Amino acid sequence: MIRSRLKNLLDQCFQQGVEQNLWSAAAAGLYNLETPKHEGQGDFATNFAMIVAGKERRKPREVAEQLAALLRQDAALVDKVEIAGPGFVNLFLNPAVWSSVLAPIAEQQERFGLCNIGKGIKAMVEFVSANPTGPLTVGHGRNAVLGDSVASLLVAVGYDVTREYYFNDAGRQMRVLGASLKARYLEKLGLPNEFPEDGYQGGYMYDIAQGMIDEAGEGFKDADLDVFRKRAQEAIFADIDATLKRIGISFDSYYNEHSLYENGLIEDVVAELRAKGLVYEQEGATWFKTTEFGQAQDRVIIKNTGEPTYRLPDIAYHREKFRRGFERMINVFGSDHIATVPDVLAGVEALGYDKNKVQVIMHQFVTLMRGGKQVKMSTRKASFITVDELVDEVGTDALRFFFLMRKADAQLEFDLELAKAQSQENPVYYVQYGHARLCSIERLAAERGVLVPELADVNLDCLRELEEYQLLKTLAAYPSLIADAANDLSPHRIIFFLMELAGQFHSFYNKHKVMTEDAQLTAARFCLCRGIKTVLANGLGLVGVSAPERM
């Protein structure tokens, strides 16, 4: 790509300078190549001179002059070099260079923008991981979309990605769930019942109870609590699965916390920690010396009841991730789970694994607004908005787009009323409309019998307008944007890129005709449009939003 060609040139010049004793090798890898914000500062700029000068106590502009002379050698690529400000070296590329981006797009199509910096390394993205106690809520929705898009990004840059859902269908939580269902079941039959104090109050419990009545009437009235637990769990999981499918998410594997017990992996971890002297007994409980790993206090891993706390299975689970051969593990958590992270990392470290291979994406809450007032949500109480309800209101595309519009560590405000009202002027439509428009141009060309040419036969030098130049530049930036977004685990960058590309296209469209009197120019613009269409479709696909041909 153009950027990497230029980066190579810059590195070459750096080497040449070292060989000619213009500067030492001290600044190797420290300078960067950036795209300036303002017109007139070139297509690219480098802080090279300031970095080198800083290392050697020289004047930046003097270094800049030397670098500029070296860069000017490649006249095919570089048109003009200017020194500006405190010592920036601004590079103006030969205009013809930019249109060269259209060839790889045409050639690679839906693969354009992908790369292999992941080198097939096994990576896991663990997300959602909600226990089956109720439908997915808005917070889960953000987690799901974020995790899925991060996984897609890693796939795009060449990792071998597994999407995993970790859940627990045992434990106290689930017993309460079973008891809640039984109470609702009996209630529906008009029989005496006892709803648990901290039971699950959502209306979905009645639905599941009704299902049981439809199936067997009173047949379950003397059934064991466990039967109810199982019924509830299965029904709710099916529901969660259906919701996830609706928003285009599927998992490669599900990992049940309970299996860690069945396979004796929990005891293994305790035994191993004990052998390392990292565990002790106190007041009937078993403690893990997390203070040895920089924490303020030790933590209980087995309660005096003999039951492990959540930490122990979490640690065992992460050890399994390592044992299964994952080199990179990413966990997507809501901010309310932040406290669990240091404990798990301490456990991983204690067991002799590299904790740096585990990365956590922590996203802040979604604050749900209704009529300017915040809606408080709780899974247990009936007052929550589900992902399903959101999809009903705004659709999958808008939902995914909205959840990705903010970086993970910022809170996300979701105004229901606005989301409904905005269904016509939603930002997602802005991008999709660009794609639909491009499709429409092609349809019209076909109707008029205008030949859409092969790229090889087209003279791209006629793309001389400012808008065309900007579009080509943006298209050329797409591959490095994907790499950066993957590197930062920041899918929101794709959203912003798409809005910019769509915006540039809309401006271009309003100012210039694609189909003109000039056959050469028309041909070149067709090629440009196809490039834009491909990149829009690729970017939308990466974040799981559709690219409609009509709307």
Add this chain to the structure above:
RNA sequence: GCGCCCGUAGCUCAACUGGAUAGAGCAUCGGACUUCGAAUCCGAGGGUCGGGGGUUCAAAUCCCUCCGGGCGCACCA
């Protein structure tokens, strides 16, 4: 009280991870459809980057401190 996150235009958010004159979208005001889709475009106004110190050629970005908001701080998950 302690830990993590956030504070940028009236509102919701960006800012290529330390770069040059801080940018978009809503909202407001004013323009553009007999011509490839007006779900669009063009223009205008709007800022002590929460306050204050520091680090250096360069700070919204890093460090310290204070203020304000969110989330945690269990032998719940």
